[in-house]
């Protein structure tokens with residue numbers, strides 16, 4: 001509603017703007033429950049810089065709550081036998097290049113902003129505290145994200161994540177070597193240690209960048225997408241298009257800064273300052289007042305477009321670059337399934353793998369999840385408002401893919417959850433298919449999808 005009212009109003013004089021803002025704020029506060037009071041209205045548009053809680057709002061009431069109807073086995077006669085959890089690192093500081101952009105826009109606002117925008121005094125009083133050396137490090141909230149996820153997974157899979165399995169080396173941890181991932185792994189383990197009161201024990205983990213940072217070494221991805229501006233031309237077009245131009249002008253009008261000085265980098269700096277202040281400190285900062293919800297939807301779409309063309313369905317190599325992780329997963333599932341069928345004990349009961357959005361999004365895409373009927377492009381923002389590919393829901397901090405196997409009377413069954421919510425794999429009937437049917441569905445990938453081949457630079461097979 002807010003987003004519909006404000007754009008028209010912003011065409012009129014600036015003093016009207018502040019009146020409307022106050023009206024909007026008071027109605028927002030009046031209808032908000034206490035737990036919402038400090039949550040910016042933009043919070044669900046933060047994309048990959050959003051809180052995990054935005055994808056699962058019930059966690060705001062109890063961070064250790066699980067949705068027991070979403071955690072059910074295929075039937076009461078099935079026994080869980082394996083869990084693989086592939087998890088993005090927790091909440092982090094901005095990276096150094098982004099911190100430089102924050103500085104630039106902050107200094108523009110400090111020196112140039114003027115007029116009677118009601119939050120201007122608060123904006124001018126805001127002190128820049130981000131430092132380049134914070135460069136993408138995990139923050140306290142990020143450690144809590146992983147500690148709490150670990151404890152919820154114990155509740156969801158109580159017979160798999162047990163003290164005996166932990167100490168019996170049947171729970172394996174693998175992580176990207178990046179500090180935010182290693183620290184997320186340590187926080188996840190800390191959550192388990194607290195839960196099981198095994199404070200003294202040292203839990204091991206393995207660094208594996210070939211598996212968790214395949215995007216660095218996949219030449220075809222690096223050359224044709226990462227370093228190729230043409231690969232993201234839809235993003236560039238959208239950022240220069242009418243919707244984004246309007247967001248820039250509205251921002252410039254609020255601050256009484258010439259249009260020429262409010263760039264796309266500036267819009268992103270202000271928007272993500274709101275996001276960082278909120279996710280890192282839990283603060284609803286004055287930066288959040290520079291946008292209404294209609295603006296937020298446009299900036300969100302720009303972010304989703306970028307993820308779509310760099311990591312998602314936009315280019316075939318994006319998902320294919322995760323073939324190594326796909327095979328790692330299915331090799332393990334098949335090994336477990338055959339151990340179960342031959343009544344042997346399962347050797348690797350739980351596998352926890354910690355990486356990045358660049359690790360997880362390509363794999364979800366390879367599995368065919370969150371695929372819209374039409375591509376996300378620079379010209380279809382209005383028709384994509386209800387899109388499945390919404391990174392705030394799919395890929396917030398601590399986003400996770402959970403793959404569980406169950407020993408059922410009629411065979412081994414598989415369940416997939418994304419961010420603890422059950423999903424149905426494309427082409428399969430229902431959320432708990434037989435593992436054999438899953439293998440049939442992914443037959444082409446299981447018999448192909450060779451990492452070295454798809455990542456070769458001059459390879460026709462990897463082409464779209």
Ligand SMILES: *[C@@H]1O[C@H](CO)[C@@H](O)[C@H](O)[C@H]1NC(C)=O
Nearest residue numbers: 058067068069070071421422
């Ligand atoms: C719990 O899970 C069920 C089944 O997936 C879903 O329908 C329901 O909306 C979930 N409840 C909450 C509070 O998210």
Ligand SMILES: *[C@@H]1O[C@H](CO)[C@@H](O)[C@H](O)[C@H]1NC(C)=O
Nearest residue numbers: 137138139178179180182183
């Ligand atoms: C994270 O881990 C690194 C070592 O990998 C350590 O030096 C650092 O202090 C940890 N904490 C943060 C917040 O990065």
Ligand SMILES: *[C@@H]1O[C@H](CO)[C@@H](O)[C@H](O)[C@H]1NC(C)=O
Nearest residue numbers: 166167169201202203204205
């Ligand atoms: C950790 O690794 C060491 C050396 O490989 C091994 O001796 C020890 O049992 C492992 N401990 C745990 C809890 O995984």
Ligand SMILES: *[C@@H]1O[C@H](CO)[C@@H](O)[C@H](O)[C@H]1NC(C)=O
Nearest residue numbers: 108111112258259260261262
């Ligand atoms: C604003 O833009 C104009 C025109 O591009 C430029 O000359 C000026 O230096 C800019 N001012 C600031 C503060 O960036």
Ligand SMILES: *[C@@H]1O[C@H](CO)[C@@H](O)[C@H](O)[C@H]1NC(C)=O
Nearest residue numbers: 370371372373374386387388
């Ligand atoms: C795609 O189209 C089909 C048929 O019109 C519809 O049932 C389905 O929900 C659509 N999927 C998405 C993700 O929009």
